[in-house]
Amino acid sequence: METSQDHASAIAADEAFHLAILDATHNPVLQGFRGAIDTILSTVFLVAVGSVGWFKDNLPNHAAAARAIDEGNAEKARIAMERVLGYTKFKLSNKRPAIAAARKAVGTAASVKPKRKRHVS
Numbered sequence: 618m619e620t621s622q623d624h625a626s627a628i629a630a631d632e633a634f635h636l637a638i639l640d641a642t643h644n645p646v647l648q649g650f651r652g653a654i655d656t657i658l659s660t661v662f663l664v665a666v667g668s669v670g671w672f673k674d675n676l677p678n679h680a681a682a683a684r685a686i687d688e689g690n691a692e693k694a695r696i697a698m699e700r701v702l703g704y705t706k707f708k709l710s711n712k713r714p715a716i717a718a719a720r721k722a723v724g725t726a727a728s729v730k731p732k733r734k735r736h737v738s
Contacts, residue, residue, distance in 0.1 A: 618676055628662045634679060636650045638686065638698075661705065664712060675704045 618634065621627035635658055639647060665671050678700040685693035 618672060618679060621672065624672075631672065631679070632658045634683070638682075639728065641686070660707070665705070665708060671708060675701060679703060 618627055618630040621630055632655070636651070638657060639651060639654060643650070678697055682697035683700060684708055685691075685697050
């Protein structure tokens, strides 16, 4: 993530980071959710792209998590990951008005249904 030159490479690196942690758990139950987690990550990144400082400001939290995992310090890793996720939650909460407007537009379009023709016997 630190060497990313654009949003696309930053997104790919961030997603790889989270999936590598998932893979490192060797937990078959969690790994069963890998596809869903990958989809969730992709969705979060789609919403997040364009947020000022999204990647750069959260890099220290990611780095702290990686160091703690490398050290085998589960408590430190948990705290660092809570910071990663907390930052993400904060950034997404600032985008809520835009997300709500998009949902409303989609919902309005979806609620307009074409009239069905009645068949008279």
